[in-house]
Amino acid sequence: MIITDVQTYVLSLDFKFKLGAMIPFKATGLYINIKTDEDIEGWALAHWNLSNAAQKVFIDEALRRFLLNKDPFMVEDIYHTLYHNTNRVTFGIMQSTSAIEVALWDIIGKASKKPIYRLLGGMKNKIRAYASMPRGYKPKAAVGAVQSALDLGGFTGVKLRIGGRGGKPEKIIEEVRDAFPDLYLMVDANSTYLTVTDALEIAKVCAKNHLTWLEEPMPSDNLNGLARLRNKSPIEIAGGENDFGIFRFEDILTKGCYDIIQPDVTRSGGFLQCKKIDAMAEVKGVRCIPHIFGFGHILAANLHFVLSTRCDWLEFPFIPEEYQILEDPIKVEKGIVKAIEKPGIGVEINKKMFEEHVLN
Ligand SMILES: [Mg+2]
Numbered sequence: 001m002i003i004t005d006v007q008t009y010v011l012s013l014d015f016k017f018k019l020g021a022m023i024p025f026k027a028t029g030l031y032i033n034i035k036t037d038e039d040i041e042g043w044a045l046a047h048w049n050l051s052n053a054a055q056k057v058f059i060d061e062a063l064r065r066f067l068l069n070k071d072p073f074m075v076e077d078i079y080h081t082l083y084h085n086t087n088r089v090t091f092g093i094m095q096s097t098s099a100i101e102v103a104l105w106d107i108i109g110k111a112s113k114k115p116i117y118r119l120l121g122g123m124k125n126k127i128r129a130y131a132s133m134p135r136g137y138k139p140k141a142a143v144g145a146v147q148s149a150l151d152l153g154g155f156t157g158v159k160l161r162i163g164g165r166g167g168k169p170e171k172i173i174e175e176v177r178d179a180f181p182d183l184y185l186m187v188d189a190n191s192t193y194l195t196v197t198d199a200l201e202i203a204k205v206c207a208k209n210h211l212t213w214l215e216e217p218m219p220s221d222n223l224n225g226l227a228r229l230r231n232k233s234p235i236e237i238a239g240g241e242n243d244f245g246i247f248r249f250e251d252i253l254t255k256g257c258y259d260i261i262q263p264d265v266t267r268s269g270g271f272l273q274c275k276k277i278d279a280m281a282e283v284k285g286v287r288c289i290p291h292i293f294g295f296g297h298i299l300a301a302n303l304h305f306v307l308s309t310r311c312d313w314l315e316f317p318f319i320p321e322e323y324q325i326l327e328d329p330i331k332v333e334k335g336i337v338k339a340i341e342k343p344g345i346g347v348e349i350n351k352k353m354f355e356e357h358v359l360n
Contacts, residue, residue, distance in 0.1 A: 001111060003072055005035040006064045006100075008056045011295075013357040015323060025134075027323075028052045029295050030096070031349070032059065034103045036072060040110045042103035043349060045297035046095045047267045055096045056360070062086070063096060072107040076272060083245075094244040094269060101270025102301045102345065109344030116301075116345060120271060120308035125339040127306050129316040129332045130157030130184065132293060137161075139168070139175040146176055146183070149318050154334040157184030157212065157313065162202070163192025170205050177209040186238075188215035196229045207234035213260055215239060226257035236260055241291030244268040249277045253284050264291040265301045278309050289313045296324030300340060300347045303330065307339050325350045 009031045030046040046055060066081050082097045109116045131149035133142070137160070146158050160176060162169035169187070177185060187206060193199035199217040206214045213236040218225050220242040230237045238260035243252060244267060252258065261281050263274050278288040292302040292315040299317065306314050314337050321329035327348040330337060340346035 001036050001038045001040070001072060001107075003034055003067050003070050004037050006059065006067050007033045007035075008059050008360075009033070009354075010052050010056050010359045011325070011354065011357045012359055013323075013353070015319065027295070029297075029325075030055050030059075030099065031297070031354075032096075032099045032103045034067065034072065034100070034107060036107060038111070040107050042072065042106035042110070043297065043345065044099040044102035044106060044301065045266065045295055046099035047264060047298060048294045049095060051095075055093075058093060059096050059100070063100065067100065072104045073111075075101060075104045075108070075270075078104060079270060079272065095267050098244070098264075098266050098268065098270045098273075101272070102265060102297075105271055105304075106344040109346070113343045115339065115341050115343060116271065116304040117307035117339060120275065120304065122339075123308055123310065125307060126336050127303070127314045128156060128312070128335055129153070129314040129337045130159055130186065131155040131318040131332075132159045132188075132315045133161060133318050135161040135190070137172065139171040142172050142176050143179045145318075146180060150180075150183075153316070153318075153332040155316070155332065156335045157186065159186040159188055159215070159315070161188045161190060163189040169202060173205055173209050173211070177211075184212045185209070186212045186215060189217045191216050191219040191242075193217050194219070196225050196232070199225075199229050200232055203229070203233040203235050203237070211235060213238040215262070216241065223251060223255045223257050227255040230256060230258065238262055238289070241267065245273055246276050246280065249280055253280055253286060258286065260287040260289050262289055262291040264298075265305045266294070266298045267291070271301075271305055274305055275309070278311075282310065287312075289315070291315060293317045296326040296330060296347055297345065297349070299324065299330055300326075300345050303337060303340065304345065322350075322353070325353045327351075 012028045030052040034042040215238040236259035239258045240261040263277050281288045290302045
């Protein structure tokens with residue numbers, strides 16, 4: 001089998017739903033479609049990002065040529081060709097490379113008639129999920145939004161976002177904890193705090209309220225600051241969604257920045273890089289729970305990874321299922337997500353939504 005064509009599509013759509021006082025927002029995604037001479041196609045979605053339009057040009061003009069006429073089963077060879085023929089470290093480029101790697105696995109799975117998680121070495125066929133809430137809630141609205149997550153999906157864990165425009169983080173944490181004393185509760189600060197002192201203060205609030213982890217308290221490039229914070233923190237520190245590749249994660253793990261690393265298959269280098277990163281974390285006694293946020297192809301790819309590893313939580317973007325842009329949205333029932341057993345990535349794009357929102 002050889003690759004005969006590579007196409008890219010930028011999608012843009014307004015999220016028109018409201019959960020409590022959540023602010024409306026626009027989401028974009030870069031879909032990659034790889035065709036072969038055996039009529040098997042691979043689909044993947046690069047992580048949403050302001051650079052999606054630039055990534056499209058980059059794939060079309062620079063990466064496509066390295067894929068044509070290659071055997072899609074030679075994933076490691078293709079990954080290293082892309083990696084070494086680019087400048088290796090620019091994040092938008094790694095997101096494109098990650099999505100190409102995922103689309104290759106979609107082809108391999110379809111050709112082998114197996115779901116990706118089984119080809120990677122299955123470890124389980126279901127996983128508990130936590131609801132990952134969008135940003136922008138005030139405390140009262142956060143309580144209402146968490147209640148709707150529990151009602152709709154039976155989640156046993158919920159992650160809130162704090163900092164930025166989110167108002168008083170202590171109030172949000174305390175009100176939600178008071179309302180739901182038994183819930184696994186996490187918070188994500190999305191790099192809000194610029195000093196160890198400020199981050200430590202919120203870490204103490206998290207510990208006092210029995211949270212499960214504090215995510216990305218400081219900018220992800222501040223490895224020394226994060227390591228100092230983790231040393232002092234009374235609660236587990238998670239992070240790594242903005243990092244990619246084995247070399248960067250070696251730095252992160254050696255410095256001891258996190259208790260939980262969060263590579264994302266669609267950002268951090270694809271399935272095989274993430275499997276290696278997970279193995280590096282395992283030998284250091286560090287947990288690996290991937291970052292997942294975006295349309296359904298991002299969730300599906302990371303679900304396959306989670307089911308082939310020791311990971312014990314699935315981040316589940318809590319958005320109405322139509323925004324997965326899938327023919328059959330991935331469901332969470334009683335807080336559990338089951339394996340996708342169809343070949344490859346195992347999900348199909350909702351063609352109607354795709355055609356309505358594609359920009360090119
Ligand atoms: Mg995060």
